[in-house]
Amino acid sequence: MVAHPDAATEILNNHDILGAVINCIGEENMAVAKQAIKSLSKLSHSKPGLDMLFQSDLLKVMKDVMATSDVVRYRIYELVVEISSVSPISLGYCAKSGFISQLIGELTGGDVLIRATAIEMVTTLAQSQHGRQYLAQQGIMDKFSNMIKGAETDPFSSLYLPGLVKFFGNLAIMDSPQQVCETYPAFQNKVFEMALDPDAAMIGVALDTLGLLGTTVEGKQVLQKAGEKFKAVLTRMSQLACAGATELRVRSLDAISQLLTLQPEEQTEDLLALTESWFHLLSNQPMDMIRNISTQPFPELHCGALQIFTAIATQLWGQKLMISTPSFMEFVLDRSMGLTKDAKDAKFELVGSLVGSSTAADVLGSQYYIRLKTYLREGPYYVTAVATVATERAE
Template sequence: MLSGGAKMAEAVVELLERAARREAPLEELRALQLAVQAVPPAALRARLSDDHLGALFALLSVNDREQVSACVSILERLLQALDPVYVIQNLREELQKGLFHPDDSVKILTISQVGRIVENSDAITEILNSPELLRQIINCIGGEKIAVAKELIVEISSVSADSLNYCANSGLISELIGELTGDDVLVRATCIEMVTSLAHTSHGRQYLAQQGIIDKISNIILGAESDPFSGFYLPGFVKFFGNLAVIDSPQQICERYPVFMEKVFEMAESHDPTMIGVAVDTLGILGSNMEGKQVLQKTRSRFQNLLNRIGHQAKNAPTELRLRCLDAISSLLYLPPEQQTEDLLRMTESWFTSLSSQPLELFRSISTQPFPDLHCGALRVFTAIANQPWAQKLMLNSPGFVEYIVDRSVEPDKSSKDAKYELVKALVNSKTIAEIFGNQYYLRLRAYLHEGPYYVKAVSTTAVEGAE
């Protein structure tokens, strides 16, 4: 006896067979359209053949909108079931024809399949090994104003220097970049996201620099002062530089484009929560590596004052901005063990003390709040400084603080238990902890680490159930 699902799959295959013989009238295509929606794609995978799919693609060539629409809907569902590598290996010609189909729905179907192929590392090599297909994809996208197309251009360009050249020669990238300086501020915002993705590859960055695009973006930030609509695109432009600085060299980027740092500070000092959020994120990105930390340190008192503002926001802003501040603070204060020179330890200590008059108490009060996100955000700040001797001394000298760390009852949920465990692990793995905390506390922390994040002390059965 066949199960219901298997029966449905059989019915789909029967209808597909008829379509393959070109005998299926519109009613049967509609029945097939309904049937494929009811059967999970995985159940069809083994039963699908090239003939079935080829026939459906062939039915797209008829000048009948209803038939084309039904076939597109069926193909969308069936192609989901197939591995992108299979699609590019077996349906290459069908995809090539689909790219130039007069009906937009067929083009979009084809381009979305190309999108799946581009995202798959095995399948993309198939496209790159057939320059003709790549050229056609790019020409087709170039001819159309389809939103999917621009996302694809960036993905294809990011794969290799060759594929970037194909896209550049087609004029598509220059069109994309033209929109960065165009009048439509919302289009600018989406374009800068794509250009940022392009900057994640070394050949992409090289291209952007050669074409003078980084200078262009810098000039737009400079001119933003006089643009009342700059709020729409400025966040993206500033993030672009933040990402670029970390991938490339914070010092070079900040020296070459001083407007970037100036704008980040201005935004952080403003009263607009959106701008403050972007600035805080950017400072967190910039301060995530050593060179970036030193660039910030060079601004001296201006950055120290800014830290005081960020500490204030971490305590008083709306929740979402508080979280972003806590994440940035963690990123700025963390020092890998191998980079802990006396100068750098002095620097992080002075940054920590700039955050508030009593910074340890500030984060401890945030960590005792009933909101898991804030609770974990504050624990991450402690984890960031846990391996630095000055912070260990502060923790030891703060009444009840070490007890709080080893107290499991204050962690209400899994994410909080995990965050506390990371803090304990960072402390135990530090070279100075035994000496600073003393043996008794050090052994309690080691026991905590050994027991794992979710340990519950078994006293009696009822007690354990209660704790669970």
């Protein structure tokens, strides 16, 4: 109802209903609390809604509910962060109420789990540009960078380090990978360190972050600048893709495909040389290595490996490798491998990338190019009709 302007006005005039909804945030049943947060968040999209929540005695009701427990306190933070993300004005209301400075205070609290949750909340706040500006003014980025440096001596750092790395990873993608990595070198060093860590939780976050950085040209260049450090990480990613736990194998394949992907307009000579050199760092025989992974009986590994082939399929050096690797084009055109819907879709995407490339017809030759176009025209789920029935009848 609060999404309807007329209903919202009625509800804003009814103090008891609003008080009851705020109290519902403290309910044991999480589904009830979620609905309450959702309703109040929608109400705060208007100035009268913000005034009612933050400039009337309902503010005290929120603070009273907040004092119920750690869990409920974080639900109020969740509401405040949601409201703050809408606009600089709504952030101003939340900051003035004291909620945000209280949340920031939790970042250095004694309870490590509470600290980890607070980092997650602040990461959500950083999704909006005005949120990032506010956090920068409050010195949060520097504080987080120092927390990464101080993690060496903290035995509990593994509980909150992944959150800090995710924070900077998101920051890099939204602002500038180069700027973030140069301003906060502790972040980049920690990502490389975590990728080589024996702890699976650390490795997973590092892989996701490297993949995220690798989605942009600037991110690729930052990683390339790291030289030998990044080469060691790439080798580790390749090892994990071949022999890690299944979940880490999938995340490695995903990160590698993001690192190797170049949009058509990004394919300059330098960047093509960069992705080609990274591909060859994966193994002595990277084509065979990825193809071997794709033939294993795990659909998610099959799709992850095909994704890497799709990444290099639009690049000239990738197409040359494909045509010079024995039986590789037969492998691409073979519909009998990968029988799940996801696998068929992944193969179809690979074929589409090859057909859509301006150089494919010349590099692959007309015979393969025509077969690929036929595959594309028939669609991902085409099944060749089997003629056995007709033969039996004839007999």
